[in-house]
Amino acid sequence: MRPFTYERAADLAQASRLGLETGQGQTDARVQFLAGGTTLIDLMKLDVLRPERVVDITPLRSPYATIEAGPNGLRLGALAKMSTVAEHPAVLADYPAISQSLQLAASAQLRNMATLGGNVLQRTRCPYYRDPSWMACNKRTPGSGCAAIAGFNRNHAVLGVDRSCISQYPGDFGVALVALDAQIELSGPQGQRRIAFASLHRPVEGQPHIETTLMPGEVITAFQVTAGGWARRSLYLKVRDRASYEFAIASAAVALEMDGEIVRQARIGLGGMAYRPWRAHEAEAVLTGKPLTEASAEAAAAAALGGAVTHGNNAYKPELGRRTLVRALMQAKTMPVATRKDC
Template sequence: MKPFSYTKARTEEEVIASLSSPGTRILAGGTTLYDLMKLDVETLAHLVDIASLQGLDDIRLGPERIELGALARMSDVAGHPELAARYPVLAEALAKAASQQLRNMATLGGNLLQRTRCAYFRNGLHYPCNKRLPGSGCAAQEGLDRNHALLGGSEACIAVYPGDFAVALVALDAEIETLGPGGRRRHKVAELHRLPGSTPHVETILEPEEMIIRIMVPAAPYGRASTYHKIRDRESYAFALTSAAVALDIEGDVIRSARIALGGVATRPWRVPDAEAMLAGQKFDERLAREAGRMAMRGAQPGRHNGFKLELGARTVAEAIRIASDRGARL
């Protein structure tokens, strides 16, 4: 790890001012950033610690929306009983991520901005990686691609977005509020992460001097009939091979509308409107769920080692639809 300077911010304005200096990064929980610094993926000059900022760790559940501060800890949100009852998809996405120790440290804002776990990205200059060194190439294209993306990739990058929480937020049409030199802005979480295209090192739409301060989830009837279903190599402490966030608006036994987002298979959280449309106005049955699962994976382009994700992803979606439907039937 290279030497760096450190300050502790007292106000949001201090953070924004600090970010104007080249090579400055925000430190919140640090559960991802420290790793990348040790690997020399992040070679920063200055850290500005925002952990003590006031008013950014709140959890508010109102009649019109849920508001979550960017510094709220993953474990606090996952364990919030009212949130878990109203939006099980959010609680499950957080509870199935990392270990309890990491969830006790990691913040929601940092979780949204975590970087890929692609081994070629993290394992140094021995491997070409356009995310780490633009223009150097993508070793995964001809390498081991078992854990890489089938959707949203490009010739420059096929790294999977690793998070769970953002997938659930995309399914729920959530927004973030950010603060930068120009003031506050709102963005759809679905727009936060960029497709890699020819510039995979530019991962989000945020400006260099902009920070996430709040996450907002609209209150809606589909919140309770929801789930986050995650398949991984081991039951805990592992990233998704495939995952699906599903939320259903159900009246009686009819699915009025559906929201589905995929994780573990794409370069960013991946919404699947065609699969959602297939469910709208239909009564749940296993055949319909399987068809929607296959539709969700339409357009996937498997590599040499990750073709198994086609069927696994479809089954993951189908099972998530069944779980959400069962919850809706009990309301």
């Protein structure tokens, strides 16, 4: 690991000031925030991230790790631990996709350490990104190429990719957030702002080294999800190579508002398939206003994966993605849902 300066932020203003050189969404910025450290320290040890300064934001935990659930929705502090949120009674009852996406991620030890803010900003598990002995990685070294395109790409993305990068977004929680139309609260040197979670991660567009729309010094302070019947009828289905402690090769977050057999609203996120947390609007359009049957679920899944681009080893992915989505939709249709008068 390379030498770096360590500083503890006493408050949000100091965190933003010390973090000013975090760059504009650049993956390898000169300043990094330390929350749970489970991505950051890992990648520093691998010599992938080489920050000159690490700003510890754990002192902000007490104001920014709270969980508030009310009739209008859910607000999750960005420094809340994954395990705490996964087990919260209101999250379990009214936002099952969120609870499941966190519960099915990583290991118990990691979930006890890692925060929500760090989770959505975790980096890809692409082996060519994580091993600096590979020269060609546009995400690490802009302009160097993408070793994965002609390399071992079994776990790589099939949606939202281009010739500059085919890496896969590895997180689970972000897939639930994008499906549930979450908003995020940000605080930085220019003040506070709120944006759709869907606009946090940038499309690749030939610039895989710029991953997010965060401004220099901006800290994620909270996530917000609106309450509703669709949030209660939501689930997260994760398919992986082994039953626990593994990243998704395919996943689907599904939230449905049903009127009998008819889909009034569908919200669908896909994981394990795409360059960033993926919202499947095409699939939602196929389902809306129609009865949810095996046939309509298959048509929706075909629309969701219609634009898939494969590169050899990952040729199995579109079919796995389709089957995962069909299964998630059929499970969501029949899941027991508590009725709430207060939502």
